[in-house]
Amino acid sequence: MPESPEVEALSRFLASEAAGREVREVDVLEYRVVKTRGTPPANIAGRSITGAARHGKHVELTLDEGALVVSLGRHGWMRWRTHDAAPDSAAADEPPALAALALSGARTLEVTDAGTWVSIGLFVVSTATDVPAIAKLGPDPADPAFTRARFDAAFGRRRKQIKAILQEQESMAGIGNAYSDEILHRARLSPLRHAAALSAAESDRLFDATVSTMREAIAARAGLPIDGLKAAKVASMRVHGRTGEACPVCGDTVRDLAFASTVAQYCPTCQNGGAPL
Incomplete structure:
Protein backbone atom coordinates (compact mmCIF):
# COMPACT_ATOMS: atom_id res chain seq x y z
CA MET A 1 0.00 0.00 0.00
CA LYS A 136 -12.07 13.65 6.91
CA LEU A 137 -8.27 13.30 7.12
CA GLY A 138 -6.68 13.69 10.54
CA PRO A 139 -3.41 15.52 11.21
CA ASP A 140 -0.33 14.46 9.28
CA PRO A 141 2.78 13.66 11.38
CA ALA A 142 4.97 14.69 8.44
CA ASP A 143 3.55 18.21 8.58
CA PRO A 144 5.85 20.70 10.39
CA ALA A 145 2.69 22.02 12.07
CA PHE A 146 2.00 18.64 13.67
CA THR A 147 2.23 18.98 17.45
CA ARG A 148 2.16 16.78 20.51
CA ALA A 149 -1.26 18.20 21.32
CA ARG A 150 -2.62 16.98 17.98
CA PHE A 151 -1.06 13.58 18.57
CA ASP A 152 -2.64 13.33 22.01
CA ALA A 153 -6.00 14.35 20.58
CA ALA A 154 -5.80 11.51 18.06
CA PHE A 155 -4.94 8.86 20.65
CA GLY A 156 -6.59 10.22 23.78
CA ARG A 157 -7.36 7.45 26.25
CA ARG A 158 -9.04 5.28 23.65
CA ARG A 159 -9.54 1.60 24.31
CA LYS A 160 -8.28 0.72 20.85
CA GLN A 161 -5.07 -0.91 19.67
CA ILE A 162 -2.41 1.63 18.84
CA LYS A 163 -1.57 -0.03 15.51
CA ALA A 164 -5.18 0.46 14.41
CA ILE A 165 -5.16 4.11 15.47
CA LEU A 166 -1.93 4.77 13.58
CA GLN A 167 -3.59 3.47 10.40
CA GLU A 168 -6.91 5.21 10.97
CA GLN A 169 -6.78 8.04 8.43
CA GLU A 170 -9.32 10.14 10.33
CA SER A 171 -6.95 10.07 13.33
CA MET A 172 -3.53 10.18 11.64
CA ALA A 173 -3.06 10.81 7.93
CA GLY A 174 -0.67 8.95 5.67
CA ILE A 175 0.33 5.89 7.73
CA GLY A 176 -0.44 2.34 6.59
CA ASN A 177 0.43 -1.17 7.65
CA ALA A 178 4.15 -1.05 6.88
CA TYR A 179 5.05 2.19 8.61
CA SER A 180 2.83 1.42 11.60
CA ASP A 181 4.96 -1.72 12.16
CA GLU A 182 8.13 0.36 11.87
CA ILE A 183 6.82 3.02 14.27
CA LEU A 184 5.85 0.45 16.90
CA HIS A 185 9.22 -1.31 16.65
CA ARG A 186 11.02 1.99 17.08
CA ALA A 187 8.78 2.90 20.03
CA ARG A 188 9.33 -0.58 21.57
CA LEU A 189 5.59 -1.18 21.86
CA SER A 190 3.43 -4.22 21.14
CA PRO A 191 0.89 -3.75 18.33
CA LEU A 192 -1.74 -5.19 20.67
CA ARG A 193 -1.41 -2.45 23.28
CA HIS A 194 -4.37 -0.12 23.72
CA ALA A 195 -3.89 3.64 23.74
CA ALA A 196 -5.62 3.90 27.11
CA ALA A 197 -3.02 1.58 28.69
CA LEU A 198 0.06 3.57 27.67
CA SER A 199 2.16 5.21 30.36
CA ALA A 200 3.41 8.76 29.94
CA ALA A 201 6.86 7.46 28.96
CA GLU A 202 5.37 5.08 26.41
CA SER A 203 3.26 7.86 24.91
CA ASP A 204 6.40 9.98 24.62
CA ARG A 205 8.20 7.17 22.79
CA LEU A 206 5.26 6.62 20.46
CA PHE A 207 5.04 10.30 19.58
CA ASP A 208 8.77 10.56 18.90
CA ALA A 209 8.76 7.34 16.85
CA THR A 210 5.76 8.43 14.76
CA VAL A 211 7.20 11.81 13.85
CA SER A 212 10.78 10.65 13.26
CA THR A 213 9.84 7.54 11.27
CA MET A 214 7.60 9.38 8.84
CA ARG A 215 9.77 12.46 8.40
CA GLU A 216 12.99 10.48 7.98
CA ALA A 217 11.33 8.24 5.41
CA ILE A 218 10.11 11.24 3.41
CA ALA A 219 13.62 12.72 3.46
CA ALA A 220 15.10 9.37 2.38
CA ARG A 221 12.73 9.06 -0.62
CA ALA A 222 13.32 12.60 -1.89
CA GLY A 223 14.66 12.65 -5.44
CA LEU A 224 14.36 8.91 -6.09
CA PRO A 225 12.88 7.79 -9.43
CA ILE A 226 9.18 7.09 -8.91
CA ASP A 227 9.51 3.60 -10.36
CA GLY A 228 12.08 2.79 -7.66
CA LEU A 229 10.15 4.04 -4.63
CA LYS A 230 8.50 0.72 -3.79
CA ALA A 231 11.85 -1.07 -3.77
CA ALA A 232 13.38 1.67 -1.61
CA LYS A 233 10.52 1.33 0.87
CA VAL A 234 10.91 -2.46 1.09
CA ALA A 235 14.68 -2.18 1.56
CA SER A 236 14.28 0.34 4.41
CA MET A 237 12.01 -1.83 6.57
CA ARG A 238 13.44 -3.19 9.83
CA VAL A 239 10.58 -5.51 10.82
CA HIS A 240 7.76 -5.12 8.31
CA GLY A 241 7.98 -7.92 5.76
CA ARG A 242 10.95 -9.41 7.66
CA THR A 243 9.28 -12.43 9.26
CA GLY A 244 11.93 -15.02 10.15
CA GLU A 245 14.82 -12.60 9.86
CA ALA A 246 16.93 -11.23 12.70
CA CYS A 247 15.86 -7.98 14.35
CA PRO A 248 18.51 -5.36 13.47
CA VAL A 249 18.37 -4.00 17.03
CA CYS A 250 18.56 -7.08 19.28
CA GLY A 251 18.99 -10.08 16.99
CA ASP A 252 15.78 -11.85 18.01
CA THR A 253 13.67 -13.38 15.24
CA VAL A 254 11.04 -11.12 13.73
CA ARG A 255 7.61 -12.74 14.01
CA ASP A 256 4.30 -12.46 12.25
CA LEU A 257 1.01 -11.78 14.02
CA ALA A 258 -2.48 -11.90 12.51
CA PHE A 259 -5.22 -10.21 14.51
CA ALA A 260 -8.36 -8.11 14.04
CA SER A 261 -8.32 -8.51 10.22
CA THR A 262 -4.75 -7.23 9.92
CA VAL A 263 -1.21 -8.59 10.03
CA ALA A 264 1.78 -7.17 11.91
CA GLN A 265 5.46 -7.98 12.02
CA TYR A 266 7.23 -7.34 15.32
CA CYS A 267 10.22 -8.25 17.47
CA PRO A 268 9.30 -10.13 20.69
CA THR A 269 12.34 -8.84 22.59
CA CYS A 270 12.11 -5.20 21.55
CA GLN A 271 8.33 -4.97 21.77
CA ASN A 272 7.06 -7.54 24.26
CA GLY A 273 9.72 -8.35 26.84
CA GLY A 274 10.96 -11.37 24.87
CA ALA A 275 7.61 -13.22 24.83
CA PRO A 276 5.99 -14.00 21.45
CA LEU A 277 2.52 -12.54 21.07
Whole structure:
Protein backbone atom coordinates (compact mmCIF):
# COMPACT_ATOMS: atom_id res chain seq x y z
CA MET A 1 0.00 0.00 0.00
CA PRO A 2 1.43 3.42 -0.90
CA GLU A 3 2.03 5.49 2.24
CA SER A 4 2.92 9.12 2.77
CA PRO A 5 6.73 8.96 2.21
CA GLU A 6 6.34 7.41 -1.23
CA VAL A 7 3.25 9.44 -2.13
CA GLU A 8 5.07 12.63 -1.11
CA ALA A 9 7.97 11.74 -3.43
CA LEU A 10 5.49 11.01 -6.22
CA SER A 11 3.67 14.32 -5.76
CA ARG A 12 6.96 16.24 -5.75
CA PHE A 13 7.98 14.50 -8.97
CA LEU A 14 4.67 15.45 -10.59
CA ALA A 15 4.96 19.03 -9.34
CA SER A 16 8.32 19.21 -11.12
CA GLU A 17 7.63 17.23 -14.29
CA ALA A 18 3.91 17.61 -14.99
CA ALA A 19 3.34 21.24 -13.99
CA GLY A 20 2.96 23.49 -17.03
CA ARG A 21 1.80 20.71 -19.31
CA GLU A 22 -1.62 20.64 -20.96
CA VAL A 23 -3.82 17.58 -20.64
CA ARG A 24 -4.46 16.64 -24.26
CA GLU A 25 -6.57 13.52 -23.71
CA VAL A 26 -7.75 11.26 -20.88
CA ASP A 27 -8.26 7.57 -21.59
CA VAL A 28 -10.06 5.56 -18.88
CA LEU A 29 -9.63 1.84 -19.45
CA GLU A 30 -11.51 0.74 -16.31
CA TYR A 31 -14.73 2.63 -15.68
CA ARG A 32 -14.84 1.62 -11.99
CA VAL A 33 -11.99 4.02 -11.18
CA VAL A 34 -14.20 7.04 -11.94
CA LYS A 35 -15.73 8.30 -8.70
CA THR A 36 -17.25 11.55 -9.98
CA ARG A 37 -19.57 10.40 -12.75
CA GLY A 38 -21.04 13.88 -13.18
CA THR A 39 -17.57 15.27 -13.88
CA PRO A 40 -15.64 12.46 -15.59
CA PRO A 41 -11.86 12.64 -16.12
CA ALA A 42 -12.42 13.35 -19.83
CA ASN A 43 -13.63 16.80 -18.75
CA ILE A 44 -10.10 17.91 -17.88
CA ALA A 45 -8.86 17.62 -21.47
CA GLY A 46 -7.62 21.03 -22.54
CA ARG A 47 -6.77 22.14 -19.01
CA SER A 48 -3.23 22.77 -17.82
CA ILE A 49 -1.58 21.20 -14.79
CA THR A 50 -0.34 23.88 -12.41
CA GLY A 51 1.12 21.71 -9.64
CA ALA A 52 0.72 18.65 -7.45
CA ALA A 53 0.22 17.99 -3.75
CA ARG A 54 -0.21 15.13 -1.31
CA HIS A 55 -3.17 14.71 1.03
CA GLY A 56 -2.50 11.71 3.26
CA LYS A 57 -2.19 8.90 0.74
CA HIS A 58 -3.95 10.80 -2.07
CA VAL A 59 -2.33 12.74 -4.94
CA GLU A 60 -3.84 15.98 -6.20
CA LEU A 61 -3.01 17.33 -9.64
CA THR A 62 -3.98 20.99 -9.50
CA LEU A 63 -5.32 22.40 -12.74
CA ASP A 64 -5.92 25.89 -14.06
CA GLU A 65 -9.53 25.08 -13.27
CA GLY A 66 -10.26 22.55 -10.53
CA ALA A 67 -8.22 19.46 -9.71
CA LEU A 68 -7.83 15.77 -10.45
CA VAL A 69 -7.43 13.73 -7.26
CA VAL A 70 -6.12 10.18 -7.39
CA SER A 71 -6.81 7.82 -4.51
CA LEU A 72 -4.07 5.20 -4.83
CA GLY A 73 -5.93 2.63 -2.75
CA ARG A 74 -4.15 -0.58 -1.82
CA HIS A 75 -2.09 -1.32 -4.94
CA GLY A 76 -2.27 1.86 -7.02
CA TRP A 77 0.61 3.87 -8.40
CA MET A 78 1.54 6.12 -11.34
CA ARG A 79 3.85 5.57 -14.28
CA TRP A 80 5.53 8.36 -16.25
CA ARG A 81 6.26 7.76 -19.91
CA THR A 82 8.44 10.09 -21.91
CA HIS A 83 6.84 9.27 -25.26
CA ASP A 84 3.38 8.89 -26.76
CA ALA A 85 3.12 5.23 -25.84
CA ALA A 86 -0.33 3.66 -25.70
CA PRO A 87 -1.40 2.50 -22.25
CA ASP A 88 -1.37 -1.14 -23.35
CA SER A 89 2.31 -1.01 -24.36
CA ALA A 90 3.55 -1.68 -20.82
CA ALA A 91 5.96 -4.55 -20.35
CA ALA A 92 4.45 -7.87 -19.28
CA ASP A 93 5.79 -7.58 -15.73
CA GLU A 94 4.39 -4.07 -15.19
CA PRO A 95 1.01 -3.50 -13.53
CA PRO A 96 -1.77 -2.55 -15.96
CA ALA A 97 -2.74 1.06 -16.52
CA LEU A 98 -6.39 1.70 -15.69
CA ALA A 99 -6.29 5.32 -16.87
CA ALA A 100 -3.86 7.44 -18.87
CA LEU A 101 -3.38 11.18 -19.34
CA ALA A 102 -1.73 12.23 -22.59
CA LEU A 103 0.16 15.45 -21.87
CA SER A 104 1.83 18.07 -23.98
CA GLY A 105 5.52 17.54 -24.63
CA ALA A 106 5.00 13.87 -25.60
CA ARG A 107 4.48 12.68 -22.05
CA THR A 108 1.95 10.18 -20.71
CA LEU A 109 0.94 9.80 -17.07
CA GLU A 110 -0.60 6.40 -16.34
CA VAL A 111 -2.51 5.40 -13.23
CA THR A 112 -1.81 1.73 -12.49
CA ASP A 113 -3.17 -0.91 -10.15
CA ALA A 114 -1.23 -4.06 -9.26
CA GLY A 115 -4.03 -5.65 -7.25
CA THR A 116 -6.51 -8.34 -8.16
CA TRP A 117 -9.41 -5.92 -7.54
CA VAL A 118 -9.76 -2.25 -8.43
CA SER A 119 -8.74 -0.06 -5.51
CA ILE A 120 -7.82 3.26 -7.12
CA GLY A 121 -10.20 6.16 -7.65
CA LEU A 122 -10.23 9.28 -9.83
CA PHE A 123 -12.08 12.40 -8.71
CA VAL A 124 -12.53 15.56 -10.80
CA VAL A 125 -13.34 18.24 -8.21
CA SER A 126 -13.19 21.98 -7.58
CA THR A 127 -10.90 21.52 -4.57
CA ALA A 128 -9.26 18.48 -2.98
CA THR A 129 -11.48 18.70 0.09
CA ASP A 130 -14.47 17.88 -2.13
CA VAL A 131 -13.19 14.28 -1.91
CA PRO A 132 -14.86 12.85 1.23
CA ALA A 133 -11.82 10.89 2.39
CA ILE A 134 -9.62 14.00 2.19
CA ALA A 135 -12.18 16.13 4.01
CA LYS A 136 -12.07 13.65 6.91
CA LEU A 137 -8.27 13.30 7.12
CA GLY A 138 -6.68 13.69 10.54
CA PRO A 139 -3.41 15.52 11.21
CA ASP A 140 -0.33 14.46 9.28
CA PRO A 141 2.78 13.66 11.38
CA ALA A 142 4.97 14.69 8.44
CA ASP A 143 3.55 18.21 8.58
CA PRO A 144 5.85 20.70 10.39
CA ALA A 145 2.69 22.02 12.07
CA PHE A 146 2.00 18.64 13.67
CA THR A 147 2.23 18.98 17.45
CA ARG A 148 2.16 16.78 20.51
CA ALA A 149 -1.26 18.20 21.32
CA ARG A 150 -2.62 16.98 17.98
CA PHE A 151 -1.06 13.58 18.57
CA ASP A 152 -2.64 13.33 22.01
CA ALA A 153 -6.00 14.35 20.58
CA ALA A 154 -5.80 11.51 18.06
CA PHE A 155 -4.94 8.86 20.65
CA GLY A 156 -6.59 10.22 23.78
CA ARG A 157 -7.36 7.45 26.25
CA ARG A 158 -9.04 5.28 23.65
CA ARG A 159 -9.54 1.60 24.31
CA LYS A 160 -8.28 0.72 20.85
CA GLN A 161 -5.07 -0.91 19.67
CA ILE A 162 -2.41 1.63 18.84
CA LYS A 163 -1.57 -0.03 15.51
CA ALA A 164 -5.18 0.46 14.41
CA ILE A 165 -5.16 4.11 15.47
CA LEU A 166 -1.93 4.77 13.58
CA GLN A 167 -3.59 3.47 10.40
CA GLU A 168 -6.91 5.21 10.97
CA GLN A 169 -6.78 8.04 8.43
CA GLU A 170 -9.32 10.14 10.33
CA SER A 171 -6.95 10.07 13.33
CA MET A 172 -3.53 10.18 11.64
CA ALA A 173 -3.06 10.81 7.93
CA GLY A 174 -0.67 8.95 5.67
CA ILE A 175 0.33 5.89 7.73
CA GLY A 176 -0.44 2.34 6.59
CA ASN A 177 0.43 -1.17 7.65
CA ALA A 178 4.15 -1.05 6.88
CA TYR A 179 5.05 2.19 8.61
CA SER A 180 2.83 1.42 11.60
CA ASP A 181 4.96 -1.72 12.16
CA GLU A 182 8.13 0.36 11.87
CA ILE A 183 6.82 3.02 14.27
CA LEU A 184 5.85 0.45 16.90
CA HIS A 185 9.22 -1.31 16.65
CA ARG A 186 11.02 1.99 17.08
CA ALA A 187 8.78 2.90 20.03
CA ARG A 188 9.33 -0.58 21.57
CA LEU A 189 5.59 -1.18 21.86
CA SER A 190 3.43 -4.22 21.14
CA PRO A 191 0.89 -3.75 18.33
CA LEU A 192 -1.74 -5.19 20.67
CA ARG A 193 -1.41 -2.45 23.28
CA HIS A 194 -4.37 -0.12 23.72
CA ALA A 195 -3.89 3.64 23.74
CA ALA A 196 -5.62 3.90 27.11
CA ALA A 197 -3.02 1.58 28.69
CA LEU A 198 0.06 3.57 27.67
CA SER A 199 2.16 5.21 30.36
CA ALA A 200 3.41 8.76 29.94
CA ALA A 201 6.86 7.46 28.96
CA GLU A 202 5.37 5.08 26.41
CA SER A 203 3.26 7.86 24.91
CA ASP A 204 6.40 9.98 24.62
CA ARG A 205 8.20 7.17 22.79
CA LEU A 206 5.26 6.62 20.46
CA PHE A 207 5.04 10.30 19.58
CA ASP A 208 8.77 10.56 18.90
CA ALA A 209 8.76 7.34 16.85
CA THR A 210 5.76 8.43 14.76
CA VAL A 211 7.20 11.81 13.85
CA SER A 212 10.78 10.65 13.26
CA THR A 213 9.84 7.54 11.27
CA MET A 214 7.60 9.38 8.84
CA ARG A 215 9.77 12.46 8.40
CA GLU A 216 12.99 10.48 7.98
CA ALA A 217 11.33 8.24 5.41
CA ILE A 218 10.11 11.24 3.41
CA ALA A 219 13.62 12.72 3.46
CA ALA A 220 15.10 9.37 2.38
CA ARG A 221 12.73 9.06 -0.62
CA ALA A 222 13.32 12.60 -1.89
CA GLY A 223 14.66 12.65 -5.44
CA LEU A 224 14.36 8.91 -6.09
CA PRO A 225 12.88 7.79 -9.43
CA ILE A 226 9.18 7.09 -8.91
CA ASP A 227 9.51 3.60 -10.36
CA GLY A 228 12.08 2.79 -7.66
CA LEU A 229 10.15 4.04 -4.63
CA LYS A 230 8.50 0.72 -3.79
CA ALA A 231 11.85 -1.07 -3.77
CA ALA A 232 13.38 1.67 -1.61
CA LYS A 233 10.52 1.33 0.87
CA VAL A 234 10.91 -2.46 1.09
CA ALA A 235 14.68 -2.18 1.56
CA SER A 236 14.28 0.34 4.41
CA MET A 237 12.01 -1.83 6.57
CA ARG A 238 13.44 -3.19 9.83
CA VAL A 239 10.58 -5.51 10.82
CA HIS A 240 7.76 -5.12 8.31
CA GLY A 241 7.98 -7.92 5.76
CA ARG A 242 10.95 -9.41 7.66
CA THR A 243 9.28 -12.43 9.26
CA GLY A 244 11.93 -15.02 10.15
CA GLU A 245 14.82 -12.60 9.86
CA ALA A 246 16.93 -11.23 12.70
CA CYS A 247 15.86 -7.98 14.35
CA PRO A 248 18.51 -5.36 13.47
CA VAL A 249 18.37 -4.00 17.03
CA CYS A 250 18.56 -7.08 19.28
CA GLY A 251 18.99 -10.08 16.99
CA ASP A 252 15.78 -11.85 18.01
CA THR A 253 13.67 -13.38 15.24
CA VAL A 254 11.04 -11.12 13.73
CA ARG A 255 7.61 -12.74 14.01
CA ASP A 256 4.30 -12.46 12.25
CA LEU A 257 1.01 -11.78 14.02
CA ALA A 258 -2.48 -11.90 12.51
CA PHE A 259 -5.22 -10.21 14.51
CA ALA A 260 -8.36 -8.11 14.04
CA SER A 261 -8.32 -8.51 10.22
CA THR A 262 -4.75 -7.23 9.92
CA VAL A 263 -1.21 -8.59 10.03
CA ALA A 264 1.78 -7.17 11.91
CA GLN A 265 5.46 -7.98 12.02
CA TYR A 266 7.23 -7.34 15.32
CA CYS A 267 10.22 -8.25 17.47
CA PRO A 268 9.30 -10.13 20.69
CA THR A 269 12.34 -8.84 22.59
CA CYS A 270 12.11 -5.20 21.55
CA GLN A 271 8.33 -4.97 21.77
CA ASN A 272 7.06 -7.54 24.26
CA GLY A 273 9.72 -8.35 26.84
CA GLY A 274 10.96 -11.37 24.87
CA ALA A 275 7.61 -13.22 24.83
CA PRO A 276 5.99 -14.00 21.45
CA LEU A 277 2.52 -12.54 21.07
